Structures are given as structure tokens and as C-alpha cells.
Amino acid sequence: MKHPPRWAQKLLEVFGHPDTLEEVQGDLLELYDYWVETVGVRKANWRYTLNALKLLRPLAKRKPISDYSSPFSLSPNMIRNYVKIAWRNLVLHKAFTAINIIGLAVGLATCLLIVLFVTHELSYDRYNAKADRIFRMTTHGLVSGKEINTAYSGVPAGPTLVHDYSGVEAATRFEQEGTYIVKHDHDSFKEEHVVFADSNFFDVFSIPLLKGNLRTALTEPNTIVLTETMAKKYFGEQDPMGQTLTLGTRGLVRVTGVCQDVPSNTHFHYDMFVSMRSIELRNTWLSSGVYTYIVLRPGYSIDYLTAKVPELVKKHVGTEIQGLFGISLAEFYRRGDGFGFVFQPITDIHLHSDLESEIEANSDVKYIYIFSIIAAFILLVACINFMNLSTAGSAGRAKEVGIRKVLGSIQQQLIWQFLSESILVTFMALVVAIALVALVLPGFNQISGKDFDFSALLTGWMLPSIVLASLLIGLLAGSYPAFFLAAFKPVSVLKGQIRAGFRSGWLRNTLVTTQFVVSIGMIIGTLVVYRQLHFIQNKKVGFDKDQVLILHDSYTLGPKGKAFRDELAKLSQVVNATQAGYLPAGASNSANDGFQTENGPDQSTIYREKTYYVDENYLPTLGIGLAQGRNFSKAFPSDSAAILINESAAKRFGWKNSIGKRLWSVGNGSPESHRLYTIVGVVKDFHFESMHQRIAPLVMFYGADNYQMALRIRTTDMPGLLKTLEQKWKAQTDTPFAYSFLNERFNRMYQSEQRVGQLFGIFAGLTVIISCLGLFGLAMFTAQQRTKEIGVRKVLGASVTSVVALLSKDFLKLVVVAIVIASPLAWYAMSRWLQDFAYKIDIEWWVFVLAAFIAIGIALITVSFQSIKAALMNPVTSLRSE
Structure with a gap:
């Protein structure tokens, strides 16, 4: 040398x-x-x-x-120096800093919103001091091939468990009976959240009483405890204690307590708690029961109590099965039937329970998993952006690294320098993210159906967790760029050997592909969700849900209800009117009854089926067609002993021609309750439950249920019709006039899916936006790196189109690879989601093609902006750039 x-x-x-x-x-x-x-x-x-x-x-x-000093020692001066240099570098590269901050901010904001949602869902019923020891007792069985899965249990169940098993500390029950018109002085209000509860209700559930005695507030009949909101609603600033309210047809009830409002994160939301002693209950195990909750003593295992269920059934339920079916419990089991109880932890009800007669529509734990995965994916995409842009810009900082090393910097110090930049960007993004959350939270509340408060992010463990998570994200997102940059060898850098390796980095290609795998998967998921919702809303449901107006609370008309129905039917805008307590959408009455075929009441096979009570106008008003026979009619007095069944019931009974066949109604099981009915018509199957379930057998009795009234209308002057109806209503009753439309009630049945679809679409859009931000930054880096090459190509005659194609094709290849990977994964995930629907769409091939075109189009638009800008640059300027 x-x-x-x-x-x-x-x-x-x-x-x-x-x-x-x-x-x-x-x-x-x-x-x-x-x-x-x-x-x-x-x-x-x-x-x-x-x-x-x-x-x-x-x-x-x-x-x-x-x-001298440890490379990992961070004195205040060193930290100050790192932050100062980091800030200067970020300011120097404003465009890429902005892209990183916006991408991370959107990702963090989305994660914060999802964290609010998930933590709220997981917190349900955990406010109870005894939450780990409270269980709900539910009933499960199999009768004549039909499963029974109900949230109810028999009326004697709770007291019996306390009496027979020392490990059961307490049991409380409540019963909800629907809507009540509550009056005070001259004011009337419709209240839907009224419940009849045992006297120890407030001892089991941690809902503090603000006024009244916790243990005696509900011991006497006709007493009521109001929530704080209800007390102010009816009595204002007056002391409600001792005052009275009129509770529908049940008469006066006396206020004996005021409790705090029921927390939002609970599986029931009641406003009025009436003493259970105010109503009469059938003290049987097999009749419609009550909601029963038990509290175990500390250390007592629920598994032990579950093991005692067969003994409990044999001791207390066997005699009732003998009376109802005419066979012993052993014979009942031998023929394949079953009966028993299950004890649900109260903290599992909201996310893990979907039984018949649930108090409220519960959520599903799968949505917790889905949204948590989405949050992780969105954050992953945002972090990938940062890593991509940092490594792509390494060529520009390679000389800096080389000079720093020659001047004495060691690798660990360089790592800290680059990590400080990453952490600084992350915390800047966090500030922007918190501002975004404050901005969009009202809209998110509306979509999710929640009522989140922004202060929840800044109180308790949430704020420290957010800061710590942001620090970890900064370290993780910046770790690879930091180690990658700090590992450059000064000799190779200063010889210019590093630059050649930046045009095709396998890691960067992998990260870009991963981004678009997530984005394309989200696009496919959104398309499938919206197609399923469209299918539900437009599928022939067996009845005509359009132009049907529902008048609520018509039961308050009492004996005048039928005459009022006939009066409304005479209006020119009303095609037909029916007293419709039972409706195929939304809240309505429901019932189940046992039936035997006409071979005799002593036959042991009992079919437990859904039952409706309808008048002769029900089918034409709702547009339900007949498959066989005729409708109920006033012209046939014998129709008091006639019934209609649906096609599914005919199949269940094994009849091809059901007209003239007869069924015994079992009633309460006693011989005198049996009654023989003749089938006069078979209605076409219609969806009277959610499309999550198959159409079940249905039996219709002839009789008006006046819980509510349905009108088929035909008018272009809806405000005028509503005004007329309200005037006629107020002439009959002082109950507030309330109405809804059947199609709206039908759509609300799928509100959960609609919310999921909206959130899915929003999250998919955000994922695509974040991916495009990263792709835009990479395209900018690539264009800058190949500036001289573009200039040479243009001097040699290359067209703008060829230059754009040259710069775009590498990115489009990655998008195509992402499509190939994402399509089967998305198909599998959405197939699992569709399994919850008994009636569902097929995932067709064009969904994947459309998602592919959307992804390619978005990527092409994103990349082409920078590609065209570079291709249009004057070659003289390009050749001078380096």
C-alpha cells in the first residue's frame, strides 16, 4: 500500500x-x-x-x-443531544416526517377507539362486588327432538338451591312483564324498563341505594325503587320517598327507595324495580319461569353444584314431567329427551350467551377478537410504514453514518440516536391521535351504539398504558431501521457501495406485501359483510314489511280495542288493520305451547312449538300467503277451535295435506287443560325470527292479541295520516301516541351486523389509507433515488409512459402477490363469520376480483403521482441532481 x-x-x-x-x-x-x-x-x-x-x-x-462511558448510559445531556439532533433531522425531511406522523396517528387513533370498545365490552357486570361468585341459572333440555335453551328457570329454583345446598349463599329472581304506562298527577309516560324483583336484589347486585333501606325497600307488595334519573323525571326536586305512582293496570305503587342509575356495562338496564310480591307467580319448575341468580359462598365451587343438577331434577322436576308427559323421568330419558340446568358466570353473559328469552340482545365475543385483530393489523401497517420509509431513506443517511463512525461514534450510540427519532415521531403521532379521537368520538359512539367519554382515555390506568404502549411502539417500529443504519461499515459507505443495495430490499418488499395483504383482506371482508346485509334486507321473508304502520300500546284501549281497529280500517289511507300482539320483527309477544297429534292426549310425544294469537285480518295485513286451506273467518263460528300452522310445522308433524288434521294443545299438563284443535289452513313459511335461525314450526290460534295494532297503509301524505291517527288515539286514551314502521323494526333486528359492517368499512378504509401513505412515501424515495437514471433514459428517448411503467411495476408486483395471499385467508375468515346465519350468501369469485381491482387501482394512483412527477422532470435537472 x-x-x-x-x-x-x-x-x-x-x-x-x-x-x-x-x-x-x-x-x-x-x-x-x-x-x-x-x-x-x-x-x-x-x-x-x-x-x-x-x-x-x-x-x-x-x-x-x-x-470512558457506557454506550447505553443515557445522561440528561446525551438525551438532550439525541432529541435535538432527531428534531433537526425530522424538520429537514418534512414530507416523510409528515407521512410517518399521519400514518402512525391514524393507526394509534383507531387502536385507541377499539381499546375503548373492547375494554368496555370486557367490563360487563364486573362492577358487582360479588361478580366472581354470581351465576345465572338457565334451563336446557331436549323434548321430542327440539332443543330448549332458555335464560329462564323455574320459579322455585332459587329458593330451593338456598335451602338444599349450604354452598349457595343467596338467590334472587326478577321478572319483566313488558311495557307499562306510568302516571303521576296528570303526566303519563311509557316505561319499557320495569322489572319485578326479589327483596334481596340490591344485596346481590352492587347498585347502591341513595335513599331507603337496602334490605327492606322491596319487602312489601306494591312498593317500588326508582333510579335517580326516574326519580327526577317524576318528582323533580321533591323527595320521592313515600309518594305514589300508577303502574298501568296494576294500580298504585309506593316509592320506598332511590338507587343509582344502573351502569351501562351490565346485561340488564332497568329504571324501575317493583316488589316481586306485587305479582302472582306459578310455583312450578316447567312453566314459564323467572330470571334466577345465585351467589356462592367463598371457596364453594360451581362445579360441585353443577354435578348436583341430575339429583335436583330427579327430586323436584321428575313429578312435573310425570304429570305433563304421562311417563316417568327414567322413561323420559330413555326415549332420548333431557332436562337440566346450567350456571352461567354473570361476567360471561354479555359476550358468551345467546339463549331464548335473553333480557337484552347480547354481544358476541367473536367481535372482540375481530376488532382486536383489526387494531393489531392497523397498528402493524402503521409500524411497517415507519420501517419502510426509514430503511428506504437509509441511502440518504448512509454517508452520515459513515462520517459519524469515522469521527468516533460507536454502533450503540447510533442506535440510540435513531431510536430517539423513532420515539419522537411516535409521541408526536400520539398527540395527533388523541386529538383525532376527541374529534371523531361522537361519530364513533353513534356507530357503535355506545356512550364513551373522552376523559376515559386520560384517567386511571389508561393514560399511563397509552404512553407506555407508544414508547414500545416507537422502540419496535424504529428498532430495525436503527440497527440496520447503525450496522453500516464506514469503508463501504464512503466507497459508495451501500447505494446499490437499496433498490430491491427483500425486507421492504415483504413489509409492503404484508400491508396490502391486510388491506385487501379488509376490503374483501367489507364487501362480504355488506352483501350479507343487503341479502337480509332484500330476501323474500314471506311477508310484506313495507307500508305497515305499528301502533304501540293498544292494550291500554281495553275492550274498545276491536272497535278502534274497525274504525281505523275505514280510513281511505288504510288498506287493512289487525290487532297484532305478535309481529315477525322487533319487540312483540311470544309464547310456546305443547302439542300432541290427534292420536290422543295420553300420547307421550309432545311437540313444543311457537304459538301466535291472530285475528282474521292478520294475514292480509302483513301480506302472508296461504299454501293450503283458508284463513280464519267470522263466517265460521267453529274457528274458535281452529288453528293455522306454517309449512315447517306441517313437515315436523309429517303431513303432506294438513287440512282437517287435528292437534291436542297440552296446556299446563293437566287433563282438563287439553283441548282439540282442527287445522283449517297452512300458511307459507315466513321469517318470524332472525335469519340467524331456520324458520321454526309455528301454530296460530284464532284470537285477537291487543298488545299492539298493525295497519297496512297506502298514502303519499304520511304526516296527514299520522295526525289523523293521533287525534283518534287521543280521543280514546290518555296514553302517549307512539308508532313505528315494520320495515324499520325488521332492520333493527340486524343492527349489530349493520354496526359491524360500518365499522369494518371504516377500518378497511383507514387501513388502505395508511398503506397508501407508506406506498406514497416509498414511491417518492424511489423516484428521488433513480433521478439520474430517469434523466439518462429520457435523454436516450424514453417516453413518459415507459418511465411511469418502470417506476410502478415493482410496486404492482407486490400488490399482486398480496392479492394471492389475502384471498384464501379472507375467504376462510368470512366463511366462519357467515356460519352464524342460517340464511346466507355464497362468497362468489367476483368479490375477490373486485377487491383486487380496488387494491391495484389505489396502488397505481398512489404510485403514479410520484412516477409521473419524476417522468415529467427536465432531464437536465435530473442529471444535475447528483
Whole structure:
């Protein structure tokens, strides 16, 4: 190796040790060559090189690194220096800093919203002090091939468990009976959240009483406890204690307590608690029961109580089965039937229970998993953006790293420097994310059906967790760029050998592909969800849900209800009217009854089926067609002993021609309750339950249920009709006039799916936006890196189109690979989601093609902006750029 004599002696003077010459001269020569290449021979000066290498003096004296400072020690001055340099670098590259901050901010904001949603869902019923010891007792069985899964249990169940098993500390029950018109003075209000509860209700559930005695408030009949909101609604600033309200037809009830409002994160939401002693209950195990909750003593296992269920059934339920079916419990089991109880932890009800007669529509734990995965994916995409942009910009910072190392910086210090930039960007993004959450939270509440408060993010454990999570995200997102940049060798950097490796990094390609796998999967999921919802809303449901107006609370008309129905039917805008307590959509009455075929009441096979009570106008008003026979009619007095069944019931009974066949109604099981009915018509199957279930057998009795009234209308003057109806209503009753439309009630049955579809679409859009931000930044970097190449190609005759194609094709290849990977994954995930519907769409091939075109189109638009800008640049400017 050539040794320039002019600087050799000077080098020895700088380092002071002859044996250091061989160790440093190689790096020194490479550094000098770099100066010559970049600034020219005339400007190159060994003095600058030697001054730079003075910082290596400690290494030349062979002192260990630990004698100076640990590379991982972070003094305040060092931290201040790291942050200052990081800020300068971020300001220097404003465009890429903005892209990183916006991408991370959107990802963090989305995660914060999902965290609010998930933590709220997981918190249900955990406000109870005894939450880990409270269980709901539910009934399960199999009768004549039909499953029974109900949230109810028999009326005697709770007291019996307390009496028979010492491990059961307490049991409480409540019964909800629907809507009540509550009056005070001259004011009347419709209240839907009224419940009849045992006297120890407030001892089991941690809902504090603000006024009244916890243990005696509900001990006497006709007493009521109001929530704080209800007390203010009816009595204002007056003391409600001892005052009275009129509770529908049940008469006066006396206020004996005021409790706090029921928390939002519970599976029941009642406003009025009436003493259970105010109503009469059938003290049987097999009749329609009540909601029963038990409290176990500390240390008592629910598994032990579950093991005692067969003994409980044999002791208390066996005699009732004998009376109802005419066979012993052992014979009941031998023929394949079953009966028993299950104890649900109260904290599992909201997310893990979907039984018949649930108090409210519960959520599903699968949506917790779905949204949690979406949050992780969106955050992953945002972090990938940061890593991509940081590594893609490494070429521009390679020289910086090389010079820093030559000047004495060690790898660990460089790692801290780049990590400080990553953490700074993350915390800047966090500030923007919190502002975004405050901005969009009202809209998110509306879509999700929740009532989240922004202060929840800034109180308790949430704020420290958010800051800690942001720190970890900054470290993780910046870890690879930091280690990647800090590992550059000064010799390779200063020779310019690093630049060639940036055009096709396998890691960057993998990260971009991962981004678009997530984005395309979300697009496919959104398309499937919306198609399923469209299918539900437009599928022939067996009845005409349009132009049907429902008048609520018509039961308050009492004996005048039928005459009022006939009066409304005479209006020119009303096609037909029916007293419709039972409706195929939304809240309505429901009932089940046992039936036997006409072979005789002593037959042991009993079919437990849904039953409706309808008048002769029910079918034409709702547009339900007949498959066989006729409708009920006033012209046939014998129709009091006639019934209609649906096609599913005919199949269940095994009849091809059901007209004239007869069924015994079992009633309560006693011989005198049996009654024989003749089938006069078979109605076409219609969806009287959600499409999550198959159409079940249905039996219709002839009799008006006046719970509500349905009108088929035909008018272009809806406000005028409503005004007329309200006037006629107020002439009959002082109950508030309330109405709804059948199609709206039908759509509300799928409100949960609609919310999921909306959220899915929003999250898919955000994922695509974040991916496009990263792709935009990468395209910008690529265009800058290949500026000279583009200029040379244009000088040699390349067209703008060919240059755009050149810069775009590499990214489009990655999108195509992402489509291939995402399609089967999305198909599997959405197939699992559709399994919850008994009636569902097929996932067709064009969904994947459409998602592919959307992804390719978005990617092409994103990349082409920078590609066209680079292709239109003057080649003279391009060739001068480097």
C-alpha cells in the first residue's frame, strides 16, 4: 500500500504510538479517497482528515471503552443531544416526517377507539362486588327432538338451591312483564324498563341505594325503587320517598327507595324495580319461569353444584314431567329427551350467551377478537410504514453514518440516536391521535351504539398504558431501521457501495406485501359483510314489511280495542288493520305451547312449538300467503277451535295435506287443560325470527292479541295520516301516541351486523389509507433515488409512459402477490363469520376480483403521482441532481 510521506509523520504525532499506524492508515486512506471523489483533488486536504481522526485518539492509546462511558448510559445531556439532533433531522425531511406522523396517528387513533370498545365490552357486570361468585341459572333440555335453551328457570329454583345446598349463599329472581304506562298527577309516560324483583336484589347486585333501606325497600307488595334519573323525571326536586305512582293496570305503587342509575356495562338496564310480591307467580319448575341468580359462598365451587343438577331434577322436576308427559323421568330419558340446568358466570353473559328469552340482545365475543385483530393489523401497517420509509431513506443517511463512525461514534450510540427519532415521531403521532379521537368520538359512539367519554382515555390506568404502549411502539417500529443504519461499515459507505443495495430490499418488499395483504383482506371482508346485509334486507321473508304502520300500546284501549281497529280500517289511507300482539320483527309477544297429534292426549310425544294469537285480518295485513286451506273467518263460528300452522310445522308433524288434521294443545299438563284443535289452513313459511335461525314450526290460534295494532297503509301524505291517527288515539286514551314502521323494526333486528359492517368499512378504509401513505412515501424515495437514471433514459428517448411503467411495476408486483395471499385467508375468515346465519350468501369469485381491482387501482394512483412527477422532470435537472 502506498504511504504518502507528507502525512505519515503527522499521523504519528497525532496518535503518539508507532504501532497504531497499520491500524488506522487503511481507514484514513479510504476517507481521503472519499474526499477526493466528492470535493475534488484540489479541495481535498489531509488536514481535515487528520483533524477528524483526532477523536480516535483514545482508541489509539488502547484504552478500554468502559474507561470512558457506557454506550447505553443515557445522561440528561446525551438525551438532550439525541432529541435535538432527531428534531433537526425530522424538520429537514418534512414530507416523510409528515407521512410517518399521519400514518402512525391514524393507526394509534383507531387502536385507541377499539381499546375503548373492547375494554368496555370486557367490563360487563364486573362492577358487582360479588361478580366472581354470581351465576345465572338457565334451563336446557331436549323434548321430542327440539332443543330448549332458555335464560329462564323455574320459579322455585332459587329458593330451593338456598335451602338444599349450604354452598349457595343467596338467590334472587326478577321478572319483566313488558311495557307499562306510568302516571303521576296528570303526566303519563311509557316505561319499557320495569322489572319485578326479589327483596334481596340490591344485596346481590352492587347498585347502591341513595335513599331507603337496602334490605327492606322491596319487602312489601306494591312498593317500588326508582333510579335517580326516574326519580327526577317524576318528582323533580321533591323527595320521592313515600309518594305514589300508577303502574298501568296494576294500580298504585309506593316509592320506598332511590338507587343509582344502573351502569351501562351490565346485561340488564332497568329504571324501575317493583316488589316481586306485587305479582302472582306459578310455583312450578316447567312453566314459564323467572330470571334466577345465585351467589356462592367463598371457596364453594360451581362445579360441585353443577354435578348436583341430575339429583335436583330427579327430586323436584321428575313429578312435573310425570304429570305433563304421562311417563316417568327414567322413561323420559330413555326415549332420548333431557332436562337440566346450567350456571352461567354473570361476567360471561354479555359476550358468551345467546339463549331464548335473553333480557337484552347480547354481544358476541367473536367481535372482540375481530376488532382486536383489526387494531393489531392497523397498528402493524402503521409500524411497517415507519420501517419502510426509514430503511428506504437509509441511502440518504448512509454517508452520515459513515462520517459519524469515522469521527468516533460507536454502533450503540447510533442506535440510540435513531431510536430517539423513532420515539419522537411516535409521541408526536400520539398527540395527533388523541386529538383525532376527541374529534371523531361522537361519530364513533353513534356507530357503535355506545356512550364513551373522552376523559376515559386520560384517567386511571389508561393514560399511563397509552404512553407506555407508544414508547414500545416507537422502540419496535424504529428498532430495525436503527440497527440496520447503525450496522453500516464506514469503508463501504464512503466507497459508495451501500447505494446499490437499496433498490430491491427483500425486507421492504415483504413489509409492503404484508400491508396490502391486510388491506385487501379488509376490503374483501367489507364487501362480504355488506352483501350479507343487503341479502337480509332484500330476501323474500314471506311477508310484506313495507307500508305497515305499528301502533304501540293498544292494550291500554281495553275492550274498545276491536272497535278502534274497525274504525281505523275505514280510513281511505288504510288498506287493512289487525290487532297484532305478535309481529315477525322487533319487540312483540311470544309464547310456546305443547302439542300432541290427534292420536290422543295420553300420547307421550309432545311437540313444543311457537304459538301466535291472530285475528282474521292478520294475514292480509302483513301480506302472508296461504299454501293450503283458508284463513280464519267470522263466517265460521267453529274457528274458535281452529288453528293455522306454517309449512315447517306441517313437515315436523309429517303431513303432506294438513287440512282437517287435528292437534291436542297440552296446556299446563293437566287433563282438563287439553283441548282439540282442527287445522283449517297452512300458511307459507315466513321469517318470524332472525335469519340467524331456520324458520321454526309455528301454530296460530284464532284470537285477537291487543298488545299492539298493525295497519297496512297506502298514502303519499304520511304526516296527514299520522295526525289523523293521533287525534283518534287521543280521543280514546290518555296514553302517549307512539308508532313505528315494520320495515324499520325488521332492520333493527340486524343492527349489530349493520354496526359491524360500518365499522369494518371504516377500518378497511383507514387501513388502505395508511398503506397508501407508506406506498406514497416509498414511491417518492424511489423516484428521488433513480433521478439520474430517469434523466439518462429520457435523454436516450424514453417516453413518459415507459418511465411511469418502470417506476410502478415493482410496486404492482407486490400488490399482486398480496392479492394471492389475502384471498384464501379472507375467504376462510368470512366463511366462519357467515356460519352464524342460517340464511346466507355464497362468497362468489367476483368479490375477490373486485377487491383486487380496488387494491391495484389505489396502488397505481398512489404510485403514479410520484412516477409521473419524476417522468415529467427536465432531464437536465435530473442529471444535475447528483
